[in-house]
Amino acid sequence: MIERDLVIIGGGSAGMSAAIAAYDAGLTDILIVEKGRQLGGILNQCIHNGFGLEEFKEQLTGPEFMTRLAVEVKKRNIPIRYQSNVLDLTKNKVVTYSNAKEGIVKVKAKAVILATGCYERSAGAIQIPGERPSGIITAGTAQLYLNEMGALVGKRIFILGSGDIGLIMARRLTLEGAKVLGVSEIMPYTNGLNHNIVQCLHDFDIPLYLSHTVTKTYGKSRLEKIEITEVDEKFNPLPGTEKEFEVDTLLLSIGLIPSNDLLKKLGLPVSKARGAIVDEHYMTDIPGIFSTGNVLHVHDLADYVAAESRSCGKGAAAYVKGAWNLDSPSFNVNPGNNVLYVVPHRVRLANLDDHLTIKFRVNRPLKNQVLTFTFNGEVIKKIVKPIIIPSEMQKVRLPKEVFNTQEGELIVSSEDRT
Amino acid sequence: MIDVIIIGAGVVGALIARELSRYQLKVLVLDKENDVGNETSMANSAIVHSGYDPVPGTLKARFNVEGNPMFDQLAEDLDFHFGRVGSLTLALSEEQIPVLLKLRKLARLNNVEVKLLTPEEIIEMEPNINPEVKGALFAETAGIVDPFNMTAHALENAVDNGVELHLDEAVTAIAENNKDKTFVVTTNKASYQTKLVINCAGVFADAIAAMVAKPDFSIRPRKGEYMILDHYSPDLVNSTIFPLPSEKGKGVLVTPTTSGNYVLGPSSEFVDEKDDLATDKATIDYVKKSVLNLVPSIPFGEVIRVFSGLRASSNHGDFIVEEMKGHERLINVAGIDSPGLASSPAIAKFVVEQLVSKHLTLRNNPNFNPRIRPYINMKALSFEEKNELIKKNPRLGQIVCNCEKISLGELDDLMSRSIPPRTVKAIKKRTRAGFGKCQGSFCQPAIVKYLAEFYGVDLTDVLYDKGGSNIVKCSTKECKI
Numbered sequence: 001m002i003e004r005d006l007v008i009i010g011g012g013s014a015g016m017s018a019a020i021a022a023y024d025a026g027l028t029d030i031l032i033v034e035k036g037r038q039l040g041g042i043l044n045q046c047i048h049n050g051f052g053l054e055e056f057k058e059q060l061t062g063p064e065f066m067t068r069l070a071v072e073v074k075k076r077n078i079p080i081r082y083q084s085n086v087l088d089l090t091k092n093k094v095v096t097y098s099n100a101k102e103g104i105v106k107v108k109a110k111a112v113i114l115a116t117g118c119y120e121r122s123a124g125a126i127q128i129p130g131e132r133p134s135g136i137i138t139a140g141t142a143q144l145y146l147n148e149m150g151a152l153v154g155k156r157i158f159i160l161g162s163g164d165i166g167l168i169m170a171r172r173l174t175l176e177g178a179k180v181l182g183v184s185e186i187m188p189y190t191n192g193l194n195h196n197i198v199q200c201l202h203d204f205d206i207p208l209y210l211s212h213t214v215t216k217t218y219g220k221s222r223l224e225k226i227e228i229t230e231v232d233e234k235f236n237p238l239p240g241t242e243k244e245f246e247v248d249t250l251l252l253s254i255g256l257i258p259s260n261d262l263l264k265k266l267g268l269p270v271s272k273a274r275g276a277i278v279d280e281h282y283m284t285d286i287p288g289i290f291s292t293g294n295v296l297h298v299h300d301l302a303d304y305v306a307a308e309s310r311s312c313g314k315g316a317a318a319y320v321k322g323a324w325n326l327d328s329p330s331f332n333v334n335p336g337n338n339v340l341y342v343v344p345h346r347v348r349l350a351n352l353d354d355h356l357t358i359k360f361r362v363n364r365p366l367k368n369q370v371l372t373f374t375f376n377g378e379v380i381k382k383i384v385k386p387i388i389i390p391s392e393m394q395k396v397r398l399p400k401e402v403f404n405t406q407e408g409e410l411i412v413s414s415e416d417r418t
Numbered sequence: 419m420i421d422v423i424i425i426g427a428g429v430v431g432a433l434i435a436r437e438l439s440r441y442q443l444k445v446l447v448l449d450k451e452n453d454v455g456n457e458t459s460m461a462n463s464a465i466v467h468s469g470y471d472p473v474p475g476t477l478k479a480r481f482n483v484e485g486n487p488m489f490d491q492l493a494e495d496l497d498f499h500f501g502r503v504g505s506l507t508l509a510l511s512e513e514q515i516p517v518l519l520k521l522r523k524l525a526r527l528n529n530v531e532v533k534l535l536t537p538e539e540i541i542e543m544e545p546n547i548n549p550e551v552k553g554a555l556f557a558e559t560a561g562i563v564d565p566f567n568m569t570a571h572a573l574e575n576a577v578d579n580g581v582e583l584h585l586d587e588a589v590t591a592i593a594e595n596n597k598d599k600t601f602v603v604t605t606n607k608a609s610y611q612t613k614l615v616i617n618c619a620g621v622f623a624d625a626i627a628a629m630v631a632k633p634d635f636s637i638r639p640r641k642g643e644y645m646i647l648d649h650y651s652p653d654l655v656n657s658t659i660f661p662l663p664s665e666k667g668k669g670v671l672v673t674p675t676t677s678g679n680y681v682l683g684p685s686s687e688f689v690d691e692k693d694d695l696a697t698d699k700a701t702i703d704y705v706k707k708s709v710l711n712l713v714p715s716i717p718f719g720e721v722i723r724v725f726s727g728l729r730a731s732s733n734h735g736d737f738i739v740e741e742m743k744g745h746e747r748l749i750n751v752a753g754i755d756s757p758g759l760a761s762s763p764a765i766a767k768f769v770v771e772q773l774v775s776k777h778l779t780l781r782n783n784p785n786f787n788p789r790i791r792p793y794i795n796m797k798a799l800s801f802e803e804k805n806e807l808i809k810k811n812p813r814l815g816q817i818v819c820n821c822e823k824i825s826l827g828e829l830d831d832l833m834s835r836s837i838p839p840r841t842v843k844a845i846k847k848r849t850r851a852g853f854g855k856c857q858g859s860f861c862q863p864a865i866v867k868y869l870a871e872f873y874g875v876d877l878t879d880v881l882y883d884k885g886g887s888n889i890v891k892c893s894t895k896e897c898k899i
Binding site: 035083085087096098099100101102103104106119120122123124125127129130131132133134135137138140141144145146148149150151152153154155176220221222248257261264265 | 645646650693695696697698699702721722723724725801804805808809812813815816817820821823825855856857858859860862863867877878881882883884885886887888889890891892893894895
């Protein structure tokens with residue numbers, strides 16, 4: 001069996017960043033297994049700008065951003081298997097992948113990084129009422145048809161869900177000549193980033209219906225019409241508030257879910273973010289198996305995926321070299337008031353360089369808040385936030401010194417500022 | 419002159435066609451859909467019932483009991499997935515135990531072996547079942563089947579053995595000529611003269627029969643709504659779990675499928691429209707509530723699709739498998755609702771051997787081959803076997819559907835057969851590409867491109883399912899809004 005120090009599953013923003021960091025930390029025997037024809041993953045179809053501000057201090061498109069990373073990967077001569085799909089991963093870190101050239105290949109790795117990204121919630125997952133016509137399609141798929149195949153999936157479009165891909169597609173489809181009649185969001189607030197609401201909806205006079213959802217769809221072969229209805233705080237439709245739109249397409253932008261097939265097959269637990277449970281370097285409960293990027297938790301920016309994955313790649317290198325003390329004491333990190341999830345879930349202080357980066361999201365929009373970090377009952381950091389929304393991932397650095405012991409529990413919460 | 423025209427390419431029509439292909443007959447199958455098994459045979463519980471509970475003496479009892487044991491050979495010949503996983507009918511209170519005993523009596527009358535299990539035995543078999551369970555009837559011979567490929571492969575085999583299949587061809591009239599004892603069957607495309615007509619038109623069987631004479635039955639579809647769970651909850655249940663049956667049918671069940679995921683459903687409501695396949699929140703909520711009684715830990719977060727199907731229920735209650743009175747050369751095979759799938763092989767045999775034989779001489783087809791060319795099922799092969807095949811055909815190593823791990827080579831194999839799929843949905847039903855957690859959001863564009871290239875058409879011409887279900891509206895450069 002072929003052996004490798006590190007196998008990275010997925011060659012998108014996460015996989016590439018992890019590969020570069022692991023290599024630069026001295027681990028050169030790396031293999032990237034990528035299912036697409038090229039590196040970059042979903043970034044290839046994200047032809048809009050807004051990438052790179054954090055990582056490269058300039059505005060880049062998705063393909064430009066991914067090219068920056070791909071150039072670095074290639075400079076390091078890190079081998080890549082394209083159009084290769086991972087069929088299996090065992091607890092012993094044997095990765096089985098398949099492609100046309102080599103057939104089915106088993107690789108025994110010292111460390112594996114899961115960097116498989118996420119997928120879109122589909123119509124079935126939210127049990128959209130009506131028949132099963134064509135024209136009900138996830139926003140990312142419509143984006144792939146448009147930006148990679150030059151094909152428009154509809155001319156009169158309504159968008160369900162205010163996720164960022166849906167917002168980006170509202171603008172993109174309008175620019176291609178389609179008519180976008182509106183966006184509805186079941187929550188009383190948007191799920192996309194503010195600048196996308198402004199640049200993709202407001203600038204194009206596309207109405208946003210908050211606290212509204214699709215209650216009926218019409219059409220047997222092709223979608224013909226939809227009905228949206230306002231909902232109360234328990235999401236029950238309010239009779240009399242129905243509005244109909246004659247559309248041939250309903251784009252769904254109702255959430256992203258980590259692509260965690262391999263994790264589930266390994267029998268590992270799934271976090272509240274629907275990703276792995278990981279430690280300070282994004283290692284799962286199986287020593288040597290790591291998870292990073294959108295497969296760990298869905299990020300708001302590709303830049304943050306890159307940053308997280310660098311730390312993961314570095315961690316994987318340290319693990320392979322035996323630089324880590326896996327037996328050193330650790331504390332748990334848990335979500336408290338108003339916090340949906342926290343990453344990482346467990347921290348060995350001894351393995352941190354100088355700081356710990358905590359990432360989390362709040363579970364609803366909040367005003368006048370104090371982000372509060374409580375370690376073994378004692379508040380170790382407070383950050384005042386006038387407004388905080390779920391669509392923005394929170395990222396906070398805590399210096400190593402703030403922890404006075406290596407064990408116990410860190411609780412991350414968002415408290416009213418009173 | 420055609421010997422037999424079969425109207426309807428569902429599972430019953432397909433199996434009758436295959437039975438007929440054993441003999442030297444000119445057989446034509448007509449279906450208005452663009453794929454085989456695109457209605458009731460596609461959207462059902464995919465269960466092969468043991469046959470213990472139909473009323474003894476009915477056709478349902480007879481054909482179910484006869485049909486069930488035929489599945490092993492059929493699945494082998496036609497290379498479709500079938501598993502005898504057994505079924506459990508649960509009593510969830512002490513009051514329900516006498517009903518189980520009554521059902522056991524029925525089973526004895528139907529000659530189907532069942533066992534009454536204690537709560538301990540049930541929990542041992544199915545640890546996730548409602549711990550309130552008081553008893554269950556275990557029918558070991560019950561099974562699950564891949565209804566898509568059962569139908570498609572039966573017709574493929576029939577076509578390989580000489581049967582002709584015309585899809586996208588709707589029958590519009592049937593004229594009977596009593597003088598030369600023939601029918602002229604007219605479709606939206608052509609007219610055909612035939613000696614016999616077999617009506618397997620499912621929910622439209624009454625309308626087809628009415629083209630000849632006023633039928634003594636009517637079909638009122640009963641809609642069943644379902645949910646599908648993804649396959650990441652291994653061992654949720656190992657067998658098909660039923661509640662006690664009611665006047666509405668066998669009830670809302672929980673069952674594994676042959677592809678490792680789970681089906682929850684169906685509801686059971688009469689509908690007036692024969693193409694009403696809409697799902698609605700209230701019914702799906704009812705299904706959710708019902709299945710929680712059977713298996714309290716069902717992870718609804720794993721629901722990846724909801725769908726509905728129409729049972730072709732007749733006002734007779736029982737199956738109708740007979741010559742039409744006064745028009746004996748028209749054979750109606752109608753009202754095939756549950757347990758239709760399980761009964762279909764026995765119905766087909768009966769129709770050919772007992773009914774068709776009255777009108778036509780059945781001379782053996784010397785070229786009949788009961789088996790279809792085996793399908794390539796990469797998932798089922800060993801590491802070495804897979805690599806051997808990929809070396810010969812590299813496209814077998816190239817995955818197109820990442821959720822279900824379906825390769826391009828498997829698609830190629832499918833397209834090389836006698837009934838190549840024409841639509842995205844047909845590919846989905848036969849290969850499972852697009853059936854997984856992402857519901858085709860990653861692979862659908864690749865499948866559309868594949869079909870466009872295969873048929874030499876534009877992307878805009880590729881259909882998702884029925885006519886008019888085109889996915890791509892226009893290319894960005896040509897689009898006129």
